[in-house]
Amino acid sequence: MTYIPPSQRGLTPQHAGRFPGFDTLEQVKYWDHATAGVVLERLAVATQLAFFTAAEVAVARPLLDLLLGQDGEPRVPVLELIDTRLARGETDGWHYDDLPEDGDAWRQTLAWLEEDAQTRHFRGFSHLVAAEQAELVQQVQDLSKSGDKWHGWNATHVWSLWTRYACTAFYSHPWAWNEMGFGGPAYPRGYLNIGVNAREKWEVPDHGEGAAR
Amino acid sequence: MRITHRRPLDYGDVRARNESAWLLPNDGSRTNHGLRRDMRHYAEGDEVDLVVVGAGAGGAVLTQRLARQGWKIVCLDAGPFWDPDQDWVSDERGAHVLYWTEPRSIGGSDPVPLGSNNSGRGVGGSMVHFAGYAPRLHPSDFSVFTDDSVGADWPISYDDLRPFYEAIEEELPVAGEVWPWGDPHRYPHSPHPVSGNGEIFLRGATKLGLRAAVGPVAIPNGRFGNRNHCIYRGFCLQGCKVNAKASPLITHIPDALAHGAEVRADSHVSRVLVDERSNSVTGVSYFKNGVEHRQRAKAVVVSGYSIETPRLLLLSGNSSHPDGLGNDHDKLGRYLMVQGAPQTAGRFAEEVRMYKAPPPEVSTEEFYETDPSKPYKRGWSIQNVSPLPITWAEHVAAQGHWGPALRERMRDYVHWATLGALCEFLPRAENRVTLADETDRHGLPVAHFAYSQGDNDRKLVEAARKSMEDLLHAAGAEEVMTIERYAHLVGGARMAARAEEGVVDTEHRVFGVNNLYIDDGSVFPTQGSANPALTIMALSARLATLLPEHAK
Numbered sequence: 001m002t003y004i005p006p007s008q009r010g011l012t013p014q015h016a017g018r019f020p021g022f023d024t025l026e027q028v029k030y031w032d033h034a035t036a037g038v039v040l041e042r043l044a045v046a047t048q049l050a051f052f053t054a055a056e057v058a059v060a061r062p063l064l065d066l067l068l069g070q071d072g073e074p075r076v077p078v079l080e081l082i083d084t085r086l087a088r089g090e091t092d093g094w095h096y097d098d099l100p101e102d103g104d105a106w107r108q109t110l111a112w113l114e115e116d117a118q119t120r121h122f123r124g125f126s127h128l129v130a131a132e133q134a135e136l137v138q139q140v141q142d143l144s145k146s147g148d149k150w151h152g153w154n155a156t157h158v159w160s161l162w163t164r165y166a167c168t169a170f171y172s173h174p175w176a177w178n179e180m181g182f183g184g185p186a187y188p189r190g191y192l193n194i195g196v197n198a199r200e201k202w203e204v205p206d207h208g209e210g211a212a213r
Numbered sequence: 214m215r216i217t218h219r220r221p222l223d224y225g226d227v228r229a230r231n232e233s234a235w236l237l238p239n240d241g242s243r244t245n246h247g248l249r250r251d252m253r254h255y256a257e258g259d260e261v262d263l264v265v266v267g268a269g270a271g272g273a274v275l276t277q278r279l280a281r282q283g284w285k286i287v288c289l290d291a292g293p294f295w296d297p298d299q300d301w302v303s304d305e306r307g308a309h310v311l312y313w314t315e316p317r318s319i320g321g322s323d324p325v326p327l328g329s330n331n332s333g334r335g336v337g338g339s340m341v342h343f344a345g346y347a348p349r350l351h352p353s354d355f356s357v358f359t360d361d362s363v364g365a366d367w368p369i370s371y372d373d374l375r376p377f378y379e380a381i382e383e384e385l386p387v388a389g390e391v392w393p394w395g396d397p398h399r400y401p402h403s404p405h406p407v408s409g410n411g412e413i414f415l416r417g418a419t420k421l422g423l424r425a426a427v428g429p430v431a432i433p434n435g436r437f438g439n440r441n442h443c444i445y446r447g448f449c450l451q452g453c454k455v456n457a458k459a460s461p462l463i464t465h466i467p468d469a470l471a472h473g474a475e476v477r478a479d480s481h482v483s484r485v486l487v488d489e490r491s492n493s494v495t496g497v498s499y500f501k502n503g504v505e506h507r508q509r510a511k512a513v514v515v516s517g518y519s520i521e522t523p524r525l526l527l528l529s530g531n532s533s534h535p536d537g538l539g540n541d542h543d544k545l546g547r548y549l550m551v552q553g554a555p556q557t558a559g560r561f562a563e564e565v566r567m568y569k570a571p572p573p574e575v576s577t578e579e580f581y582e583t584d585p586s587k588p589y590k591r592g593w594s595i596q597n598v599s600p601l602p603i604t605w606a607e608h609v610a611a612q613g614h615w616g617p618a619l620r621e622r623m624r625d626y627v628h629w630a631t632l633g634a635l636c637e638f639l640p641r642a643e644n645r646v647t648l649a650d651e652t653d654r655h656g657l658p659v660a661h662f663a664y665s666q667g668d669n670d671r672k673l674v675e676a677a678r679k680s681m682e683d684l685l686h687a688a689g690a691e692e693v694m695t696i697e698r699y700a701h702l703v704g705g706a707r708m709a710a711r712a713e714e715g716v717v718d719t720e721h722r723v724f725g726v727n728n729l730y731i732d733d734g735s736v737f738p739t740q741g742s743a744n745p746a747l748t749i750m751a752l753s754a755r756l757a758t759l760l761p762e763h764a765k
Binding site: 090 | 298300301302303305306307316318319324326409444445446447455564566568570602605610613617618623624627628649651
């Protein structure tokens with residue numbers, strides 16, 4: 001079996017979750033190499049950013065922490081995963097015609113968030129407390145819900161850009177799968193027990209208030 | 214109900230006309246490397262009988278059929294010649310390479326996301342990442358304008374396609390229950406077992422007295438050549454590493470290679486070449502490894518799907534056709550359609566774990582036809598869908614959740630079942646592809662796709678959402694949530710009886726240019742509420758019987 005240090009077993013972001021002890025990574029030995037390669041790469045800590053500038057990181061890191069509720073360690077390295085993607089120019093294959101391509105759209109929206117912080121609080125975004133940052137982020141979502149513009153851009157399209165990249169990065173990470181009870185890759189093993197309330201022997205039932213909610 | 218008799222699937226008969234499934238290896242690997250290594254290669258100066266642009270549902274079937282008849286064919290594809298073992302992963306994020314991710318811009322009042330949603334690249338096309346549903350159109354789909362005064366009529370009828378539907382259903386092959394809707398029919402393979410998601414659908418349908426059926430799914434249920442049995446791993450949309458789910462990469466390309474076709478991958482066609490004096494095509498130019506090449510051909514078939522096909526013909530204009538080939542009447546790129554595809558999920562106290570088993574499971578076409586008592590025309594179908602975590606996050610985020618609320622909702626994943634509707638949106642002239650100012654890596658203008666819904670479309674989405682909520686509530690859902698989205702692309706170069714109304718004639722010939730054809734989903738005048746893959750393949754199989762007549 002692949003070695004997992006005791007402190008890393010069954011890890012979830014911020015130790016949150018409802019599936020105690022469940023660890024997708026204990027299944028690595030049952031995955032094909034091509035799949036294991038792309039998934040395990042997400043565990044390697046990026047040592048150097050290639051896309052975001054230092055000033056952009058100061059805004060992007062707290063923004064992404066807020067969007068995904070990552071208020072402590074261990075954190076899924078969302079900023080690093082997005083940085084890699086933007087550096088490679090790996091888009092979703094489209095962009096809204098009223099926004100530039102994704103990389104430029106990220107740079108511009110981070111600059112405007114910083115501008116909002118300066119205008120409202122006379123401090124940089126990174127120097128605000130989380131509640132103040134959240135208020136500025138909430139304002140963009142509010143504009144998106146009312147179909148309004150933010151700094152002249154369609155706020156719905158900006159919100160879509162941020163949440164799409166953030167969620168794609170976060171929910172590609174095995175720790176996020178542990179948190180939600182998802183088994184991850186399933187080749188060549190597949191599933192034997194399908195159906196309502198059916199589980200594989202290595203899956204863990206929901207221990208949350210789930211069933212009673 | 215009268216069900217057409219269907220004889221049991223005769224493997225010898227299928228193998229005699231398409232040996233693809235038997236040409237795959239049976240040693241646990243998924244690619245016949247020998248067949249690719251020994252593939253015939255044509256020189257650029259050779260004038261081949263046919264160049265096919267795009268090795269997807271349309272281009273691959275045509276290539277296979279005509280290679281069998283001895284045609285010299287080069288099939289060019291912009292993307293890779295996939296090897297499922299090496300190139301595909303059992304992972305949602307890692308499947309990004311399967312999508313067309315060259316730049317494109319989207320607009321209109323209801324912009325339609327492309328990429329993972331509906332656009333493939335590489336040999337096998339979008340079917341590499343399609344869910345696997347393979348329903349037929351209904352006979353009524355071919356006379357929508359006559360019957361309901363909306364949309365358009367097809368200049369061909371259901372009966373023209375029926376024998377080709379039957380042939381392709383055997384070659385994929387399709388598994389499902391007896392199909393009671395449209396032209397009632399049986400499938401060559403019996404239905405697959407259902408997972409929790411399908412159970413919920415059937416439970417709700419039984420409660421409501423609504424007819425539902427398992428299938429139709431392009432995944433063999435049993436042995437079929439050297440294709441392996443489905444392992445119910447749930448990653449159909451990420452490319453089937455098992456060789457269970459059908460795509461042209463395994464259902465038609467192997468047989469095409471065995472009969473002398475050349476599939477030239479990583480070759481992005483930039484222009485269809487036309488001799489202006491004779492107004493006939495002479496071949497194509499294409500980029501491979503940064504170098505521009507040409508391939509001479511007596512005829513060219515464009516099978517690039519609803520965005521790239523119009524784009525290529527717009528890029529191929531000349532002094533006789535300054536606005537693009539097939540665009541003398543300003544119809545090219547227009548009437549592009551997507552299906553309204555709201556997805557409604559229901560929360561159950563039990564664990565559903567919808568990520569298990571292929572996403573395509575149960576369908577109902579009870580709402581497919583026009584109901585005269587309703588304030589809208591045409592209808593929708595309902596099918597199971599099973600979003601994996603990243604896509605599921607889109608559902609949750611679409612409800613407005615972010616931060617801790619998003620995370621908490623996501624942790625509830627195993628309790629949710631999901632249904633998706635396919636609403637028949639009507640064709641509109643203003644929904645179209647044009648060339649944008651932006652260029653791709655080859656310096657070619659990229660496609661801009663404008664899309665706006667009409668009133669009938671909005672009413673259908675609303676009614677479809679309600680029908681899915683009812684189904685889930687009947688099944689015992691404690692709570693439901695809906696995300697509005699779109700599925701599939703068809704139209705953009707529609708088939709019509711006259712040049713003034715469309716881009717190709719009833720035999721796929723582009724109006725106004727000799728020996729130029731279109732063979733893909735872009736020729737659909739309307740779309741019904743069916744997933745388009747099977748119909749694209751059936752049209753292509755039909756075209757393969759017409760081209761030899763034209764060549765005489």
